């Protein structure tokens with residue numbers, strides 16, 4: 001599924017938030033979105049915007065760096081916001097019980113630092129790559 005990611009680069013954090021809100025109209029329950037990008041690339045900002053677009057309070061959204069997964073209520077479905085930075089192997093995903101969220105029909109998964117879990121993610125996973133560029137950030141989709 002090719003997403004509309006709007007004009008690039010995304011010039012500032014406010015525009016990144018707005019892009020997230022735009023994405024909220026394009027993804028939903030059952031989808032898994034993997035957010036690849038270096039430290040500070042804007043992954044959490046994008047997630048916060050997306051969640052805001054789903055009616056979740058922006059202040060409720062923070063990177064689950066230590067919890068691994070935060071769950072938010074979007075009304076019709078749940079949002080599982082993961083940060084796998086501290087994960088060492090894909091098996092840890094199962095050990096933490098997080099694999100049950102992946103592709104669950106009543107959940108949207110948004111995953112920061114997803115690379116370690118690549119082989120555990122559904123083939124339909126939407127891969128977004130964020131990068132720091134002069135004048136902001138780029139967000140591109142890896143359509144395979």
Ligand SMILES: Nc1ncnc2c1ncn2[C@@H]1O[C@H](COP(=O)(O)OP(=O)(O)OP(=O)(O)O)[C@@H](O)[C@H]1O
Nearest residue numbers: 010011012013016039040041042043044045136137
């Ligand atoms: N498009 C943008 N242009 C410029 N700055 C941005 C943009 N998007 C987000 N930022 C800023 O970049 C910083 C890092 O953002 P954020 O925390 O979302 O990154 P992250 O990829 O989640 O980082 P981490 O790897 O630590 O989880 C914040 O100060 C945020 O406001």
Ligand SMILES: [Mg+2]
Nearest residue numbers: 043044063112
């Ligand atoms: Mg983050």
